[in-house]
Amino acid sequence: MKILVTIKQVPDTATQVKIAADGKSIDTAGVTWIVSPYDEFAVEEALRIKEKRGQGEVVAVSLGPDRVKEALRSCLAMGCDRAIHLNDPVWSAADTLTTARALAAVVKQEEPGLVLCGRQAIDDDMGAVTAQLAEILGWPCAYWIMEEAIDADGKSVRAARQVEGGLEVFDLPLPAVLAAQKGLNEPRYPTLKGIMGAKKKEIKDVKASDLGSAPEPPQLSIVGLQALPPRPPGRIIQGDVPTAVKELVRALREDAKAI
Amino acid sequence: MPNAFWCIVEDDRNGSPKKVMAEVIGEASRLAPGKVEAVWLTDKASEAGLKQLAEWGATRVLLLEHAALAPYRSEVWAAAAAELAGKEAPKAIFAPVTSRQREFAARLAARLGVGLAADSVGFALEGDSLVATRPVYAGKLLSKVTWAKSPWVATLRPNVFRPAEAQPGKTAAVERPAVAAAPAQMKFVERREEVSTGLPELTEAETVISGGRGMKGPENYVILEDLGRVIGAAVGASRAAVDAGWRPHRFQIGQTGRTISPKLYLGFGVSGAIQHLAGMRTSKVIVAINKDPEAPIFKIADFGIVADLFEVVPELTKEFKKLLEK
Numbered sequence: 001m002k003i004l005v006t007i008k009q010v011p012d013t014a015t016q017v018k019i020a021a022d023g024k025s026i027d028t029a030g031v032t033w034i035v036s037p038y039d040e041f042a043v044e045e046a047l048r049i050k051e052k053r054g055q056g057e058v059v060a061v062s063l064g065p066d067r068v069k070e071a072l073r074s075c076l077a078m079g080c081d082r083a084i085h086l087n088d089p090v091w092s093a094a095d096t097l098t099t100a101r102a103l104a105a106v107v108k109q110e111e112p113g114l115v116l117c118g119r120q121a122i123d124d125d126m127g128a129v130t131a132q133l134a135e136i137l138g139w140p141c142a143y144w145i146m147e148e149a150i151d152a153d154g155k156s157v158r159a160a161r162q163v164e165g166g167l168e169v170f171d172l173p174l175p176a177v178l179a180a181q182k183g184l185n186e187p188r189y190p191t192l193k194g195i196m197g198a199k200k201k202e203i204k205d206v207k208a209s210d211l212g213s214a215p216e217p218p219q220l221s222i223v224g225l226q227a228l229p230p231r232p233p234g235r236i237i238q239g240d241v242p243t244a245v246k247e248l249v250r251a252l253r254e255d256a257k258a259i
Numbered sequence: 260m261p262n263a264f265w266c267i268v269e270d271d272r273n274g275s276p277k278k279v280m281a282e283v284i285g286e287a288s289r290l291a292p293g294k295v296e297a298v299w300l301t302d303k304a305s306e307a308g309l310k311q312l313a314e315w316g317a318t319r320v321l322l323l324e325h326a327a328l329a330p331y332r333s334e335v336w337a338a339a340a341a342e343l344a345g346k347e348a349p350k351a352i353f354a355p356v357t358s359r360q361r362e363f364a365a366r367l368a369a370r371l372g373v374g375l376a377a378d379s380v381g382f383a384l385e386g387d388s389l390v391a392t393r394p395v396y397a398g399k400l401l402s403k404v405t406w407a408k409s410p411w412v413a414t415l416r417p418n419v420f421r422p423a424e425a426q427p428g429k430t431a432a433v434e435r436p437a438v439a440a441a442p443a444q445m446k447f448v449e450r451r452e453e454v455s456t457g458l459p460e461l462t463e464a465e466t467v468i469s470g471g472r473g474m475k476g477p478e479n480y481v482i483l484e485d486l487g488r489v490i491g492a493a494v495g496a497s498r499a500a501v502d503a504g505w506r507p508h509r510f511q512i513g514q515t516g517r518t519i520s521p522k523l524y525l526g527f528g529v530s531g532a533i534q535h536l537a538g539m540r541t542s543k544v545i546v547a548i549n550k551d552p553e554a555p556i557f558k559i560a561d562f563g564i565v566a567d568l569f570e571v572v573p574e575l576t577k578e579f580k581k582l583l584e585k
Contacts, residue, residue: 013514013534017396026396030299037515097369122537124395124402126377131333134368140444140518141333143362158448162509163358164460169331169448172340179362183508191575220374223390223403228540233558236552244564245574248546250580251562258523258544259466259490259579 004112007039009071010123038118041180044187076198077190095218100132103210134177144181267354274305285423302329313431327440337366368412397537472495473528477505490565513538527568531556
């Protein structure tokens with residue numbers, strides 16, 4: 001079975017983000033980039049499916065500028081067989097729908113049996129591309145999956161999705177789209193052999209024109225970014241524990257009216 | 260009605276809207292007074308639930324009631340809602356952030372070919388446009404976004420927007436449009452309920468207690484649960500505690516867990532790593548208890564006590580009990 005995994009390169013959580021001169025994007029100077037953590041769960045699950053079935057191919061796909069190759073390379077080092085890089089300046093203001101449309105065009109060319117995505121990318125936290133990709137393809141979709149099992153003949157997948165208060169289990173006919181939640185697996189670290197091998201694997205550059213149609217203008221656009229308003233300075237309550245706790249309870253009740 | 264603000268109903272799967280709907284309807288009413296419609300996709304709605312939506316301020320309820328709409332499947336919901344949106348031409352489609360509404364809103368927006376602003380924390384009408392504010396980059400920045408065309412689809416972070424006050428006796432026209440439910444490709448197998456802690460759900464709770472690395476082990480969370488029962492709080496954990504295997508992932512607060520925005524957050528032995536702050540920094544009042552005076556969480560806390568949490572928690576439980584018994 002061929003499995004397509006969509007990934008996004010994002011700033012590392014610990015990285016400082018500064019607003020760029022345009023006021024709408026971040027200044028990328030000095031930013032450490034990583035594969036979005038949820039996408040690593042998706043990559044790991046795809047690799048496990050391939051290993052369990054003893055055959056198949058795992059293809060990593062990402063949309064973004066040249067730097068994204070580094071993220072795709074780390075997916076190849078984890079064990080993906082090849083990668084597709086949607087790399088075209090016309091996508092620089094892509095919203096989730098533009099991205100989903102481009103990915104759907106790749107899916108139509110590649111015809112995978114399963115698409116795995118991460119629950120959301122940790123830069124803009126939109127969490128929409130997976131569902132939008134499924135909609136464009138007309139495929140079933142399960143969000144926030146905690147476990148999955150493909151049946152022996154590769155016709156359907158049983159997936160457990162996390163919902164408030166429990167898990168809901170569904171059988172989805174393949175092809176289908178699944179969004180990985182934390183807890184699905186523990187992603188592997190690339191081995192030295194994997195890292196060396198990744199250098200020889202293919203990363204195919206794809207332009208918008210290779211996908212057959214010009215991208216439509218984004219439906220959602222960023223007006224501007226702004227820093228968080230600072231929180232008012234806090235107060236460290238002094239004194240021994242019983243005294244400090246009494247004062248805390250009083251302050252929460254009378255000053256903050258929070259309880 | 261054309262140009263209405265739709266509020267997609269999140270319910271308890273037993274015919275009643277969740278109270279987060281008061282916030283969604285409240286915000287829609289602020290933006291578009293008198294034009295707020297509740298759209299409810301369900302297999303069973305209760306009369307009490309319909310009345311509740313009207314009292315919160317929905318002027319009209321569009322009830323899509325069909326057995327195929329439960330359990331929730333995005334493919335079925337998006338098709339049914341999009342068909343109705345085609346006839347009704349709403350101006351905006353709002354839903355609260357829950358696991359299913361996040362998926363549904365995204366799929367519906369794609370079907371309608373419009374933009375989606377997920378997990379929004381603020382809205383402003385500017386001329387003929389709507390501008391949404393959403394936290395990005397681990398909550399370090401706020402992004403303002405706008406739509407190229409309507410309907411403006413958005414999901415709203417719980418506990419952020421001012422809830423509508425129920426107006427007893429207020430009524431709404433209830434209409435039941437026919438639902439052409441497409442046969443679902445996904446087949447429901449089973450639902451596995453979590454063992455209930457008897458405490459509120461993390462993302463819905465008005466008060467949240469969080470235990471971090473300082474809890475020292477899984478056996479100690481019971482003292483937080485005792486405190487939780489006294490003040491009606493949910494109990495969550497930091498990533499460090501979840502990764503150590505002390506709590507299941509569903510209790511994790513932070514970037515790779517749940518995003519919460521309670522009225523009161525109490526962190527015990529939580530250091531305040533950026534990825535934790537990403538999931539709780541929009542909390543209204545933040546209290547930090549940590550032995551380490553240098554813990555980063557003190558930088559965003561409104562109140563802090565530098566002390567051993569194992570001394571503070573029992574004392575706090577006792578004091579809150581006294582206060583709430585008054």
